[in-house]
Amino acid sequence: MRTLYQFHGGIHPTGNKTQSTQCPIARMPLPSRLVIPFRQHAGESAKPLVRAGDRVLKGQLIGMPDGFVSSAVHASTSGTIAAIDMQPIAHPSGMPDLCATLIPDGREEWVPHAAVDYLGSDPAELRQYLRLSGVVGLGGAVFPCDLKLRPLRGHPNRSICTLILNGAECEPYITCDDMLMRERAAEIVQGAEMLRFMLEAGEVLIGIEDNKPEAIAAMRQAVTDSGLPFEVIVVPTIYPSGSAKQLIRILTGLEVPSGKLPTDIGVQCFNIATSYSVYRALAHGEPLLSRIVTVTGNVRQAQNLEVLLGTPVQELIALGEALPDTNRYIMGGPMMGMELASTDVPLVKAGNCIIAASDKLFPPAPPALPCIRCTRCAQACPADLQPMDLYWFAQSRDFGKAQAFSLFDCIECGSCSYVCPSHIPLVQYFQFAKSEIRAREQEKKAADHARERHEFREYRFEREKQEKAEKLAAKERAVREAVAASAATSPQPEIQAAIDRAKEQAATVEPKNTDNPTPQQQSEIAGIEAQREHIRELAKSSVEHTKD
């Protein structure tokens, strides 16, 4: 028996998971239209490869990864691209993003695809393959999977010692990972072996919360059947054990230091659904086209559906049959999910759950009261932070202090808000502060860049001035020499004539655009001259300033 460790804090919200585990994963019928965003992953948006009117096949690459942190996007089924434009998406800003609208033709015609012999391939090639297959972390962060498989430069062993498969699924209501483990355990285990191979990891630990006995049994059976030396470890049910750093702590006792990544301590963590899509990508050559979604809450039939990416959330809800008193929808779980401003948004790679919410099911939070410094939030914080202090700094916009108190270690789990007797929406303050700090860092970068360019320009002016002075001096010297020489020999009449001609021409021929200027143009020209003079003055004085 392995010794398990504990992380600081944590809470025990009601699970509400049984409602959606009553029936097996159902396949969602083909929707009438798919809206596929080009950014379904952390990082840069993918670049569209198709145009409106193009016919595409199921699995066809329609968005090319663009940039270091980016991933590919594919057509989820065969059909015709109706438009490439800005469409509403599920985002806290409520802003639209670039999407491809795909009208399915119902034929589900695949692009040619084949399995990859991963054992005989170079890990770098496999990473590129996964990038082009659009495989991203399906636990919620949607970070491109290939980047998490890179060999480690800084680590002494240069490889990962422990690969952790995250099957904890600690957030209430969500059961998509649970159902996937119950029904497709063998594939998940094969995917884990592929990940282990690419990482050259020593041991593989699969962590599952003890509220999922069926999934635990299925995974244990699959591991035994595969003959692989993996270990399925049952962890106690406590929120947020499914957060990577917390699960690592439970399973290995290791603490990921502040500001570091798990890889810095030789551990890498993947969600079980990511492992499943790695298996589909390598063993079948299928890019990530669908995911399992829990449709639950205030619905007649809570269940898990296998849904094509890009399916309108509306159609998902219609299938779940929301009860009449439903007044809003949440994408994700009740702790970390976001309320949808509209259901006319597509389901994306990050969308693990849709909850129909009513005031009966989720009573609106009472108005916030002042913080009484009871420190319950600090007791609950799994990242061992002092949320009441962070709240104080964030609400007074003292971002420097907030950062000094490790704001960026906050995983936005919502445990603090959950226990706060004053009902302060603490996480919202932390998200606000983080967003503000990131924006400022961007601004600072831009300002530094502008300073550099401005300084270079001044240096250039100075250099040009010097060069001009040197040229002038050289010319004067040449003239002086020529005069001295011409004193000896009189100028030849032809040259003198040519010089005279040139002078005459210069006097008569004027630049065309200054012919007969209208009075208005003349005044404009005078204005420009004044501006020029002003700019020269500015330039001169700024150059002098730097010289001082």
Add this chain to the structure above:
Amino acid sequence: MLSALLVMAIIAIVLGAVLGYSAIKFRVEGNPLVEKIDAILPQTQCGQCGYPGCRPYAEAIASGEADINLCPPGGEEGIHKLADLLGMEFKTFGGNTVIKPKAVAFIDENICIGCTLCFQACPVDAIAGAAKQMHTIIAYECTGCELCVAPCPVDCISMVPIEEKITTWKRKYPEQTLVLAQ
């Protein structure tokens, strides 16, 4: 007695030498206060403060010649930071300073006559073009200083406010109805 004096003298000489050496070796170039002030200024280089660029303004603040509330692009935020740095009281913008939303210049390339006047005015070399050729703004280099707008003889430069995109979106301050205890 004599040896004690001697020891003290030697120590004094050695320390003096070390101090003298480090004064040369670790000499701080320029005025560190100017650097700190310049780091706060937004580097728009627009001249609205009355100085030909951010650095000259930083120098003027450091020498006590200029007030800290003269830079509109820095906003009140900037004044707060300067006040904190210099241990001064915050002051609002004097007069009728308008703080405009951040914008970038845009050249209507159909009208541009290639006079190079804007090119000469740009403080950060964000305009590409050559004499009698159409000019264009390198949007990501543009600081939005507006210095190129006035010199253009054909008025083909306009300032386009930067729209908030999903990638630059910032979370708003949480709306919260704070019920104060009676």
